[in-house]
Amino acid sequence: MSQRNALVTGVGRSAGIGAGIARVLAAEGWDLALSYWHPYDERVNQASSGAEEVSALAKELEQRGSSVVTLPADLEDPAAADSLVEQAAEHLGPLTGLVLSHTEGVDSSILDTTLESFDRHFAVNVRASWQLIRAFALQAPDDGGAIVALTSDHTAHNLPYGASKGALDRIAIAAAYELGDRKISSNALNPGPVDTGWMTEEIRDAVQQRQPTGRLGAPADVAGVVAFLLSDAGRWVSGQLIKADGGFSAA
Template sequence: MTRKSALITGVGRTVGLGAGIARRLAVDGWDLALSYWHPYDQRVNGTTNPAAEVQELIPELEALGSRVIALPGDLEDSKTPGELVAAARMELGTLSGLVLSHAEGVDSGLLTTSVKSFDRHFAVNVRASWQLINAFALQCNDLGGAIVALTSDHTVNNLPYGASKGALDRIVLAAARELGDRRVSSNALNPGPVDTGWMTEEVRRDLTGRQPTGRLGTPADVAGVVAFLLSQDGRWVNGQLIKADGGFSA
């Protein structure tokens, strides 16, 4: 039986959404290409040794039966997206899954955002995502594939991140129509607030109090939805902006 293979972006931390999705896909029998960029995790997440985190994750996934390759790449560089897809395909064969879980995310508002920050957010969150989708679709075979992009509706005091995620949504939903003849499904997934290490205790208490479930989402919660959308059973879901957030947005 031919194994499925997927490229997951933004897998730089063991507690992140990308890592959670990788774990679930490994259980489901996928081979995985993991992209990451250490300087971002150091600059934004304060990760002291990001290289160790990626190296810790790989044997965990391999123990679940996956073939795993790690691909560093700065998605602010316009050459990187095509190189990532090409490298993943060379090692794992034709890709049938693309998960966009990377993001540039630095809080700033309408009056405090710099042009440099604005441009970087759009380069990483929008331009690179479009290029990854483009390269992925072009390499798909007759069986097609599935795209899932993680999005957000956090915009207040978060101008460049929120605006770039809004642009990402439109690209992903357009892909559902434009790539339909290639048998490629494309959906955007908004998981709501998930504690991947960025929350303070005050933020955690506030968000938990606003959750009808009485708890915050976890990477495993998000991964289950992504795994379904990538599966053959989930392919009929197409062109949707899905809120799988435990009722946070209800």
């Protein structure tokens, strides 16, 4: 790729997967647009990740030599996705990488999921992701680019999250075929359970017992796979649902 400019969504918490991906991409020479939405982190993660946390991450990445712009975006808003890509490209130039690590994730089951929650999950995880992929493809340079969408295999007792991630898988795989003539690769990446601060001791112990590596996944583990898929060497991999979970799903 002639340019290495990427938009990474869902970078609201310095301990999160999105931030881990941004750190590895910066180390590999990418210029970055980072999107975040603090009201989500405050509502779901009960985290007080304010603008200062994203600013600190941006400064860290700039010290590694990257140009960085941070962009708040409420992806539940139908107008947000197109605006986000437009702003990112205005600051950096044409984007050649798109990493979808944003999510709406609230546990609920078939009998107790509310209509509001269901609609919000699909607005953020599905509709906005499709809009971001479309906007990314329309502005991509002649030599194309690469898309990586983070997904999950959650199902029971995680109805709106799991169902919306299943829909995201189909969109990411469809993009590989439909955008291939634009020299754009697209993959869905399932990182398995990664402890970014959300695990209780009980969950952490259960996951470690099932994990053949004997350790929990970390954002850096996911980031290395993402960086490969965005690289020139990784772009022949396309249209895949990839599990990069240290063997967790093999149990």
